[in-house]
Amino acid sequence: MKDMTPAGDLATILLSQEPSLDAAREVLRESGIEGEEATDFIYDTVCQINRDSFFPLHKVELLLAEGCDMACSYCFESAILDPGLKRRRVMKDEIIERAIGLLFDHVSGEEEVGMTLFGGEPTLNFSGLRLAVDLFEVEVAKRGVSSFINMTTNGLHLTQEMVEYLADHRVRVLFSIDGDRETHDRYRKDKKLQGTYDKVIANMKMMKRRQPWIGAKITVMPSEAARLFENVQALVAEGVNQFVIGAASGVEWSEAENAAYLEEWQRLGQWMREAQPKGVRISDFEEEEVKPEGPQFGCGAARGTIAVNAAGEVAGCSKIISLDGQKTIGKLGDVWHGLYCIRERADMAGCGRLKANCEAAGIAETYHGGCFATNYEATGDLYQPNLEDFSMAQRREGVTREVVSPG
Numbered sequence: 001m002k003d004m005t006p007a008g009d010l011a012t013i014l015l016s017q018e019p020s021l022d023a024a025r026e027v028l029r030e031s032g033i034e035g036e037e038a039t040d041f042i043y044d045t046v047c048q049i050n051r052d053s054f055f056p057l058h059k060v061e062l063l064l065a066e067g068c069d070m071a072c073s074y075c076f077e078s079a080i081l082d083p084g085l086k087r088r089r090v091m092k093d094e095i096i097e098r099a100i101g102l103l104f105d106h107v108s109g110e111e112e113v114g115m116t117l118f119g120g121e122p123t124l125n126f127s128g129l130r131l132a133v134d135l136f137e138v139e140v141a142k143r144g145v146s147s148f149i150n151m152t153t154n155g156l157h158l159t160q161e162m163v164e165y166l167a168d169h170r171v172r173v174l175f176s177i178d179g180d181r182e183t184h185d186r187y188r189k190d191k192k193l194q195g196t197y198d199k200v201i202a203n204m205k206m207m208k209r210r211q212p213w214i215g216a217k218i219t220v221m222p223s224e225a226a227r228l229f230e231n232v233q234a235l236v237a238e239g240v241n242q243f244v245i246g247a248a249s250g251v252e253w254s255e256a257e258n259a260a261y262l263e264e265w266q267r268l269g270q271w272m273r274e275a276q277p278k279g280v281r282i283s284d285f286e287e288e289e290v291k292p293e294g295p296q297f298g299c300g301a302a303r304g305t306i307a308v309n310a311a312g313e314v315a316g317c318s319k320i321i322s323l324d325g326q327k328t329i330g331k332l333g334d335v336w337h338g339l340y341c342i343r344e345r346a347d348m349a350g351c352g353r354l355k356a357n358c359e360a361a362g363i364a365e366t367y368h369g370g371c372f373a374t375n376y377e378a379t380g381d382l383y384q385p386n387l388e389d390f391s392m393a394q395r396r397e398g399v400t401r402e403v404v405s406p407g
């Protein structure tokens with residue numbers, strides 16, 4: 001490293017609202033640092049600033065393949081799955097290597113570290129998936145930390161070979177299944193607009209024979225809200241153990257549909273509390289998922305979690321990074337230069353702007369600002385709270401709290 005580098009100028013550029021890599025390179029070029037050496041210099045400088053200014057990271061989400069052969073009506077990734085997009089769609093090995101390096105350059109070395117394999121559909125890049133898992137395991141072994149690997153899949157492409165590999169490497173697989181055949185097939189169709197229920201359930205059962213604990217991610221569309229309880233029961237009967245349930249965002253919910261959703265949520269809570277079904281868990285009702293009363297601004301995005309897309313750009317989570325196919329919203333950096341959008345990370349991790357906007361709306365006493373991605377969908381601003389979400393979240397969190405700590 002050359003002493004003559006004007007580190008002050010570089011830091012000023014990196015700490016601006018929209019840091020210019022060209023300007024940073026120009027500063028370094030004047031000091032005789034160019035090409036790959038300049039890239040590495042920026043990466044190291046940025047790494048140090050992040051380590052000094054933020055909590056360590058603990059999870060990376062990889063969009064291994066920004067393609068999918070389904071056409072779900074509510075897909076929050078439709079902006080990045082658009083076949084007309086010109087940019088790279090499948091994550092190359094170099095980006096996978098750098099993304100995992102980026103995570104491990106920002107972990108504490110003590111806390112549990114995780115990786116989520118995501119798409120579009122991650123199994124469409126199985127060689128990349130294997131590389132990611134293998135590299136992740138090597139880094140975990142070097143540090144001796146505990147770890148987990150998750151994968152979210154539409155379940156259509158699983159083969160016996162994949163099942164063996166995922167089970168051998170203890171990858172926790174979450175199938176996107178929305179309920180019984182009627183509900184699932186209404187929105188989760190393939191490109192020929194055929195329902196996918198039978199294929200997904202068959203592949204889920206193939207996985208279950210090798211790895212008994214199976215998770216399902218249910219996306220609840222407004223028209224299906226009143227059938228949520230029934231849909232969970234149907235999937236339990238098919239062998240699902242763990243549920244991650246989320247209301248579809250970016251679609252219109254009527255007051256009646258909201259009320260039906262809440263009622264079903266209450267039914268589910270009551271069932272979990274009273275029947276205590278063996279071998280069934282619903283993530284929202286797990287104690288650690290329940291948010292404490294009062295405002296806790298923000299979520300894991302940019303604080304402990306990053307997501308990397310196939311082009312190597314980085315944002316706070318896979319939902320944020322999928323908001324726009326042309327431009328990465330809430331960009332934190334890229335895998336070559338690290339998390340160089342330091343002010344964006346400070347805004348997201350520190351929640352100063354989100355909190356100020358909640359205060360201006362008069363809801364800061366009781367609302368934690370919601371999800372950055374759904375805020376953006378509703379308001380065009382990650383840090384402007386979505387007021388519809390606010391009222392629903394309030395009601396739903398109340399029910400959840402009641403289930404976890406009755407009375």
Ligand code: SF4
Pocket residue numbers: 068069070071072074075076077078119120121154176
């Ligand atoms: S399977 Fe997932 S990624 Fe593919 S279209 Fe459906 S919601 Fe989108």
Ligand code: SF4
Pocket residue numbers: 299300301316317318319320370371372373374
């Ligand atoms: S921004 Fe939304 S989707 Fe992303 S981690 Fe936060 S709450 Fe979850």
